[in-house]
Amino acid sequence: MPIIDRIRTFLASPQGRRLTEQGRRMAADPRNQQRARGLLARLRRR
Secondary structure, three states: OOHHHHHHHHHHOHHHHHHHHHHHHHHHOHHHHHHHHHHHHHHHHO
């Protein structure tokens, strides 16, 4: 089974949906957005 199919299967499962929703909540947090921007800025400087 190709890796993409395995990922799709996992994301369709209850656990995958739960993790996806948790990730969306974390991404909506302004503090996490600021952390992500800082990380990307540091990576771009290299």
